[in-house]
Amino acid sequence: MFVKIVYVRRVGLAALACAVTGALAAPAAADAAPQRITLDYSKGRCGQTTLMAHSFAPTTLEITTSNNFTDDAKIDMNGARTALPDTYAAQTTKIDLGTPMPGAIPFKVSGSEWPGSAGTGCEGWIIVA
Numbered sequence: 001m002f003v004k005i006v007y008v009r010r011v012g013l014a015a016l017a018c019a020v021t022g023a024l025a026a027p028a029a030a031d032a033a034p035q036r037i038t039l040d041y042s043k044g045r046c047g048q049t050t051l052m053a054h055s056f057a058p059t060t061l062e063i064t065t066s067n068n069f070t071d072d073a074k075i076d077m078n079g080a081r082t083a084l085p086d087t088y089a090a091q092t093t094k095i096d097l098g099t100p101m102p103g104a105i106p107f108k109v110s111g112s113e114w115p116g117s118a119g120t121g122c123e124g125w126i127i128v129a
Contacts, residue, residue: 032057032099037126041073041084042066044111049124059097061126063109066090070111073121077107084109100128 035057040047041064053059063075065084073084077095085091097105105128110121 034058034060036060036062039063039109040066041068041109044068044070044073044121046109046122046124049122051124051126053097053100053126053128055102055128056099058099061095061097063093063095064090065093068111073109073111075107075109077105097126100126102128104128 032054035054037051037053037059039051039061051061061077063084065073065087066089068084068087071086073086075082075084075093075095078097082093082095084093105126106123107126108121108123
């Protein structure tokens with residue numbers, strides 16, 4: 001009988017510890033500082049193809065477009081397509097990524113499909129760790 005009470009007490013304390021830990025961790029994750037990751041797109045090319053982000057934090061992808069001479073440049077990501085501006089000067093397009101889970105988010109930036117257009121765009125990943 002003594003052994004059973006010891007096990008019940010240990011299980012009860014373990015459950016209480018898990019509940020307290022979860023209660024303390026949840027507000028910390030909810031209050032995580034927002035992060036912004038950046039991608040440069042100029043003359044039909046991306047500055048980098050691998051971007052890094054922290055998981056469980058509100059995330060915004062900021063794409064700075066410059067020297068983009070086509071009106072049909074776009075980024076495809078998570079099944080959504082966002083147009084990029086036709087501009088000489090730098091302009092920033094913001095995409096809200098929500099609060100990503102750990103993993104990898106593929107993206108594809110493409111410019112004009114007309115022959116002779118500068119650059120070919122790029123394909124890359126946002127690595128969320």
